[in-house]
Amino acid sequence: MNRSLILGSTSLYRRELLQRLQMPFEVASPEVDESPLAGEAPWALAQRLALAKARAVAAAFPGAVVIGADQVADLHGQPLGKPGSHERAVAQLRQMRGQTVVFQTAVAVVCLESGFEQSDLAPVRVKFRQLSDPEIENYLRAEQPYDCAGSAKSEGLGIALLESIDSDDPTALIGLPLIRTCRMIAAAGIDIFARPKARP
Numbered sequence: 152m153n154r155s156l157i158l159g160s161t162s163l164y165r166r167e168l169l170q171r172l173q174m175p176f177e178v179a180s181p182e183v184d185e186s187p188l189a190g191e192a193p194w195a196l197a198q199r200l201a202l203a204k205a206r207a208v209a210a211a212f213p214g215a216v217v218i219g220a221d222q223v224a225d226l227h228g229q230p231l232g233k234p235g236s237h238e239r240a241v242a243q244l245r246q247m248r249g250q251t252v253v254f255q256t257a258v259a260v261v262c263l264e265s266g267f268e269q270s271d272l273a274p275v276r277v278k279f280r281q282l283s284d285p286e287i288e289n290y291l292r293a294e295q296p297y298d299c300a301g302s303a304k305s306e307g308l309g310i311a312l313l314e315s316i317d318s319d320d321p322t323a324l325i326g327l328p329l330i331r332t333c334r335m336i337a338a339a340g341i342d343i344f345a346r347p348k349a350r351p
Contacts, residue, residue, distance in 0.1 A: 258332050
């Protein structure tokens, strides 16, 4: 049975990443409260929200294979969310300069009809340079990464903020770990390499 694939996210970054697989998919917005629970570790928050997003969209499309994802920047056990404003982004980058931040990127795949459910975590260790205040200001004015966890876009100018990146899934830092995603959607029954046959 050919199941449709749905990305349970409105993130442009995740949509662009999934498009790399050159396969058809739809996008649906998950209605999920992203507030952390009291005392919840950043990795646990990311994994819980990824699964909650996939389940929320799967409830509306029970026959589809649904991908949910979430990312939380983890600074010594403290979660850093999306800044949402210039002032908060400045504060985040000041906190992170010279520090190692773990970007906890979680992905979940759910198909209600088949009873399939898997989730996984792809942590990315990122060492930030010892950034000056003018560097922080100039970066934020140039790229305005206010919708990004940790206030930096590593796929853009934000790479200049970093000293090193340590990850076994190179797209995880952008928001969707494609190696893990491919493995999970294949296990859910999606043939990643199948293409429509050309008409004779």
